[in-house]
Amino acid sequence: MDEKPAVTRETVSQGRGSLILQFFRGFVSMRTGIFILLLVMAAAFIGTFIPPGREHKFLGDVYHTWCFRLLLGLLCVNILACSARRLPALWRSTTMPQASSSVKLDSLPHYQELKIESSVESVVITAATLLTQRGFRVQTDKDGAGPLLYADRGRWAPWGTLAVHLSILVITAGALYGNFYGFDRDIALPVGSSVEITGSQYPGVAQPFSLKLNTFTTQYYDDGSVSDWVSNITVEQNGTKVLSQEVKVNQPLDYNGIMVYQFSYGTTISTQVTDAQGHLIKEADVAERGGVESQGFVIRPVRFVPDFNPAQPMASASSELRNPHVLYIIYRDGREVDWGAAKLGEEIPLSKNKGHVTFTAAQPFSGLQIKHDPGVPVVWFGFILMTVGFFISLYTKRLRIWLTVAPGQGAVIVQAGGRGNRNLFDQVVEELNNQLVSDTASRRKI
């Protein structure tokens, strides 16, 4: 302090530094964290009211905007900072003796004063015994600088709280990891055919293999409602069969961490378009409600009906291939020009002299989702951490008690201060009072 403050750049930059520091302190405060939580909540709220598939021009799919991701990122930074800041105090309160810390008892959240006809020593012994019996960890003062006795219970509760906060970071990390190193693709696999799963299309697949769809069946309950969609799938590697499994909605196939889910189903319709001279000009396998374009026409096979009945064209009379038809619509310049039902192989004219369209075959397919998410184990670990943390945090009664005992006029005055569970504090102090009173009474009798 003997140096005169030199008004130099240094002090100015110190001023700036402290401003940044102040901003940083403000940012990492719990209040900021809660404010970010509110913003996340508001964004999530808005997002649910944007109909899926028809994303808003400006908002888009809220949850995948950089704005929303930034919010989640800020939240993670805030959680990390708040947790780190709490850690030293948490460590101290768990491990270090508290008795000699200078605590002002009457400014603690819970406070009571007792007046007992007894001696300081016997009060301390009684209190220590009682608190130990009630499951408290008791420490008595060594140097006489502060309260005589410190006791606590449920010291793991704040560690549970910490675990919950860290679990959010773990889950976020797992989600990011899965996003970067995983893949997720939907394929339509016709019955009887195979698909190659290779590293070039599916990053992270070390040894290519193929999935073959043997059968696809829809199972029904007695009342006619759907019980399950079942794809019978064989995994082949280097031309040899590795495993065969039924894949259902709640029963995915897991091959070395590559998951195959039953996702959808339908029929693809082989469609041929010929010109007026009968030359084939277009051929495509089209999914139901899909479309194929040719010469300004859009041909849309709407639905495949295996057993067509003209009286009830929309419903198949059975699932047998007795009278296979395709219900179709043909558009030209965006307007419907023709619609109807065509038998497989039947030629449908495309207006005058424009050729024909023919639906040659129909094949059922199973819509499979092929996914690899290496982040899932990390996310699961985060889930466990969060659950355990919550139970420890909220199902543990935590209470810290500080006691001072001072000699007064003909009696000692016990001051009890506490932080934590109110009911437990009141209960313990009442028990202590009763115990001390009965001790005094029994001593008098003697």
Added chain:
Amino acid sequence: MAEYEAQLFNLAFFSYFAASCMYIGYLVMLNDKLALLGRIASIIGVGFNTLAIIARTMKAGHLPFANMYEFGMVLVWGLVIIHFVIEYQSKRKALGAFVLPLAFVLAGVFALFYQEARPLVPALKSNWLLIHVVMAVFAYGALAASCAIAATYFLKHRLEKNGDDGPLSAVLPELESLENMVNQLIALAMPFMTLLILTGAVWAEYAWGSYWRWDPKETWSLITWLVYAIYLHGRSVLGWRGNRAMTWAIVGFITVLFTFIGVNVLLPGLHSYAF
């Protein structure tokens, strides 16, 4: 018995209505007999509710967890059971005048969504259904009770503000103890609400191939969770007490209701079979 599942739930509904009237009558006339009648009517209500759950299980061939009506009847059952625990522990008969009307209204709402028992749709055929729904009953039941007690807080607060310390105010618990009850219920519910979301996520990973898709149901469950997370921070760190904390508790339960009922009705998504 299976044929009478709907009638049994209607009987539970009327019993809860009678119990609500008795409990409210107790608050108005301060006659202990009415509170006793309220308790008897709610016990009868739970009896019918239990029978309705059993009958529905027999008729559907699975536990009644497959749609809003089925889950609703179990939720109301859970709420009234929680009410018995609270009444027994607090020894306060007045709380029934707030919890039972909520049970009665919820029973009425779910009865409106009645639908015939059906076998489980493919997406629900999983062992996760049981654990997922049990978590929901615990969590939502406790949160419903917390909302009813927060409402009690506001009545008591109003009476005190008007300087009314008459017999009505005397039968209501102290403001601080009402606040503590609300807080305890929320603290009790939070781990279960977390498990509700997490079991749903794990299940979705197996059934839908993704643990989180921002489906409206998922998003709203997250919003609800955030509301209560903010409440917990507010109470433990920012020192929220009184009106602010209790308002937040009521807002929380409104978001629960929206997650549970509103989303099914207004926002179609993967969960829409629950409607």
